[in-house]
Amino acid sequence: MSAEAPAAPAVPTLGNFSSLPLTTLAGGVSKPTPVPTFWNTNPVFSYVNEALDSVAARRAALGLSNPGTMENLDKEVSRDVFLTNYFFTGLRADLTKAFSLNPAFQVSHAFSIGSENMPPYAFAAFYANDQLFAQGTVDNDLSLSGRLHYGWSKNSTSKMNVQISKAQPAMVQLEHDILGPDFSINLKALNPSFLEGSFTGVAVGSYLQSLTSSLSLGLETMYSSQSPMYPADVAVSYVGRYDAKSWIASAQVQAQGVIMASFWRKVTDKVEAGIQTQISAMGRPGSAQAQAMMMGGAQPTPEGIATIGAKYEFRQSVFRGQIDTDGKVSCLLEKRVLPPVSVIFAGEIDHSKNSARIGLGLQFESGGEELMQQQQQQQYEATGQQFPPL
Amino acid sequence: MALSLSEDTRERVSKLLDVSRVAVHYGWIPFILYLGWTQSLPRPNLIKLLSPFPTA
Numbered sequence: 001m002s003a004e005a006p007a008a009p010a011v012p013t014l015g016n017f018s019s020l021p022l023t024t025l026a027g028g029v030s031k032p033t034p035v036p037t038f039w040n041t042n043p044v045f046s047y048v049n050e051a052l053d054s055v056a057a058r059r060a061a062l063g064l065s066n067p068g069t070m071e072n073l074d075k076e077v078s079r080d081v082f083l084t085n086y087f088f089t090g091l092r093a094d095l096t097k098a099f100s101l102n103p104a105f106q107v108s109h110a111f112s113i114g115s116e117n118m119p120p121y122a123f124a125a126f127y128a129n130d131q132l133f134a135q136g137t138v139d140n141d142l143s144l145s146g147r148l149h150y151g152w153s154k155n156s157t158s159k160m161n162v163q164i165s166k167a168q169p170a171m172v173q174l175e176h177d178i179l180g181p182d183f184s185i186n187l188k189a190l191n192p193s194f195l196e197g198s199f200t201g202v203a204v205g206s207y208l209q210s211l212t213s214s215l216s217l218g219l220e221t222m223y224s225s226q227s228p229m230y231p232a233d234v235a236v237s238y239v240g241r242y243d244a245k246s247w248i249a250s251a252q253v254q255a256q257g258v259i260m261a262s263f264w265r266k267v268t269d270k271v272e273a274g275i276q277t278q279i280s281a282m283g284r285p286g287s288a289q290a291q292a293m294m295m296g297g298a299q300p301t302p303e304g305i306a307t308i309g310a311k312y313e314f315r316q317s318v319f320r321g322q323i324d325t326d327g328k329v330s331c332l333l334e335k336r337v338l339p340p341v342s343v344i345f346a347g348e349i350d351h352s353k354n355s356a357r358i359g360l361g362l363q364f365e366s367g368g369e370e371l372m373q374q375q376q377q378q379q380y381e382a383t384g385q386q387f388p389p390l
Numbered sequence: 391m392a393l394s395l396s397e398d399t400r401e402r403v404s405k406l407l408d409v410s411r412v413a414v415h416y417g418w419i420p421f422i423l424y425l426g427w428t429q430s431l432p433r434p435n436l437i438k439l440l441s442p443f444p445t446a
Contacts, residue, residue: 095442100430107423109442125422127429134425136418146418164415195400340444366444378431 064182067216070206071186073239074250076264077274081311083320083332087346090114092361101371103129115359119143142166155179182210184218198228214243222255257281272311279304327351340365 040049068075079085092115096108107125112118119139126135133149143165151157159175171191178185190202201224208218218239225232235255242249247265254260262276281302309322317335330348337343346359395403427433 095444097438097444099426099434099439103426103429105426105430107426107439123419125419125426127422127426129429134422136422138419142415144415144418146414162414162418164411170411195395195403197395364444374432 059182062182064210064213066179066182067184067208067210067218067241069177069179069184069186070208070218070220070239073208073241073252074260074262074264074276076248076272077250077262077276077309081264081272081274081320082276082307082309082322083330083346084322086320086332087330087348088112088118088344088359088361089116089346089357090118090359092118092344092359094361094363096363096365098365098367098371103127106367143168184208196228198225200225200227208239208241214245216241216243267310270313272313273309274311275306275308277304277306 039045090113092110092112094108094110096106098104098106105127107123110118110122110124112120112122119141122137122139124135124137128134131151134147136144136146138144144163146160146162148160148162149157150159155178157177159173159177161171161173161175163171173188173190174192175186175188184207186204186206188202188204188206190204192199192201192203194200203223204220206218206220208216210216220237220239222235222237223232224235237252237254239252240250247263249263250261252258252260258278258280260276260278262274264272264274266272279302305325307322307324309320312319317333319331319333321329321331323329328348328350330346332347333345335343335345342363342365344359344361344363346357346361348357350356423439427439
């Protein structure tokens, strides 16, 4: 397979690229034929190339689009609609300062009191340009979590996650994402090491393929070996996703006997709703029963949980509410009080345990608006246009 | 995937990993701050960069 097609001779230089009328080029550009060399004229390679080209042409003729990544399989439900990822308890204040928009650069200070899992103080810095994304958070115990993404091209991104703290062993995760025209490949390694004579750590590979314009299927394999003394674990899970634009259904069958299904629907352009069901043959991980089973006791019984939630987006606020079959009702309201200040309220009532949790947060952002104005002005000056009347 | 490393190499590699872990631990945030500070167009002064209070 030839990697990158050489640039067409018609394109003058890369420097003038932005000044080219790109909109007129779209769709009209045909792939330039490669210069004939030994590598594509000898009979063996030309045969292989022709075969590959015809397969590629067949695939292109199907008009499939990229299925998205495995990570985002049920993103619409579990990350957009549900508030589980945003929930917090206690009091919290975030002060964010933006210094630049392109490249994006901002720092933030987060203070928190009475929270179960948030540190009293954390400092975060974030930098992103077209290729690079770097982010780091350090808290008052000096534990660091860092993230680095580097885009080699539009379709190929390497990612690195690091977590280092004084009390726990360090964690490194290396990841590479390949987004093809109708498939996605993701390769992941968690704490990979060859120091003990053979591979230790966790390696995950996943492949997701579009079959029709809305249906995509995929599978994920995991190989994990904690120490060369013990046999390694291998697990395969299967996933599927059906995206009909106004609604999305996805399902996962994991090797440990967990079945997950979710359904997302856009009710109006301001309201989204989602439902997710999880059935586990081994009991819920982390539950008292699962722990007893680990000790070699109780027989596993299947357990399930279903959650239904909705998200309302208003002009100045976002409201998320959800209820699950354990009798947990929770809501989260984010409201922008002034342009730089927003207030977050989080509440949860657990009816089965008869307990409640509550969280209140303030978010201050500074610099954003001035920067936007500044940048606009710069842009207008650069293009020689008049600054628009406000 | 058997890979036999001599005791020496193994020690050297794990020392290298230890050093790089410390370097990342204390250098990552300063690295991002430096990157952002040099790349943002009006360079913010350092007090503005590190203080949590909004400065106009």
